[in-house]
Amino acid sequence: xxxxxxxxxxxxxxxxxxxxxxxxxxxxxxxxxxxxxxxxxxxxxxxxxxxxxxxxxxxxxxxxxxxxxxxxxxxxxxxxxxxxxxxxxxxxxxxxxxxxxxxxxxxxxxxxxxxxxxxxxxxxxxxxxxxxxxxxxxxxxxxxxxxxxxxxxxxxxxxxxxxxxxxxxxxxxxx
Amino acid sequence: xxxxxxxxxxxxxxxxxxxxxxxxxxxxxxxxxxxxxxxxxxxxxxxxxxxxxxxxxxxxxxxxxxxxxxxxxxxxxxxxxx
Numbered sequence: 001x002x003x004x005x006x007x008x009x010x011x012x013x014x015x016x017x018x019x020x021x022x023x024x025x026x027x028x029x030x031x032x033x034x035x036x037x038x039x040x041x042x043x044x045x046x047x048x049x050x051x052x053x054x055x056x057x058x059x060x061x062x063x064x065x066x067x068x069x070x071x072x073x074x075x076x077x078x079x080x081x082x083x084x085x086x087x088x089x090x091x092x093x094x095x096x097x098x099x100x101x102x103x104x105x106x107x108x109x110x111x112x113x114x115x116x117x118x119x120x121x122x123x124x125x126x127x128x129x130x131x132x133x134x135x136x137x138x139x140x141x142x143x144x145x146x147x148x149x150x151x152x153x154x155x156x157x158x159x160x161x162x163x164x165x166x167x168x169x170x171x172x173x174x175x
Numbered sequence: 176x177x178x179x180x181x182x183x184x185x186x187x188x189x190x191x192x193x194x195x196x197x198x199x200x201x202x203x204x205x206x207x208x209x210x211x212x213x214x215x216x217x218x219x220x221x222x223x224x225x226x227x228x229x230x231x232x233x234x235x236x237x238x239x240x241x242x243x244x245x246x247x248x249x250x251x252x253x254x255x256x257x
């Protein structure tokens with residue numbers, strides 16, 4: 001669970017674009033479809049079955065493929081769901097779920113951001129409005145990338161406004 | 176013949192193959208079930224620990240286990256009627 005400091009407000013919670021999970025799901029569905037088709041073709045061939053119930057074996061095999069695909073989809077979905085960016089009025093949190101038990105949490109203060117770049121690559125990215133948002137910081141780790149962010153130009157705008165407010169706040173404190 | 180010797184305890188070669196095939200399928204099912212339990216435990220652990228929306232997590236877990244249980248029961252049903 002995400003814990004915010006006292007007086008800290010969430011401005012934006014960002015996940016990768018749904019097209020990313022769709023892309024992975026299509027691969028899983030295609031693999032499943034091909035496996036089921038192969039099982040049906042083999043089942044349909046008039047190969048003499050030595051013993052047992054061939055129909056039951058076919059159902060067992062198809063159920064096994066479906067279960068594997070279902071679990072694979074959920075593993076993908078969990079990685080997608082747990083991979084987020086949170087922009088608050090003070091900092092940006094980058095939580096990356098690389099795989100099971102490999103998780104990276106980084107954060108940087110908004111007043112340390114130097115530059116924001118948006119990169120939209122390809123026809124599909126242009127059409128579905130998603131792209132990478134590069135956030136350059138003055139810290140040790142220079143660039144943070146929000147990969148395949150939905151509405152990247154709007155995200156850039158929101159982060160820029162948040163930075164302006166954070167910098168104004170810091171300047172007011174100094175004065 | 177040696178083959179007949181092996182299968183003599185099962186009555187006929189056909190019943191030997193049924194018993195052997197069923198045991199192999201139960202073995203496959205056992206391995207799949209253990210993998211399923213390990214992956215499910217990891218999924219639930221991650222969602223419960225790092226998830227952001229309690230209702231969505233509960234709904235996701237319910238959906239995952241409902242469909243998985245249905246598929247596992249289908250496999251068991253197929254094995255019982257083998």
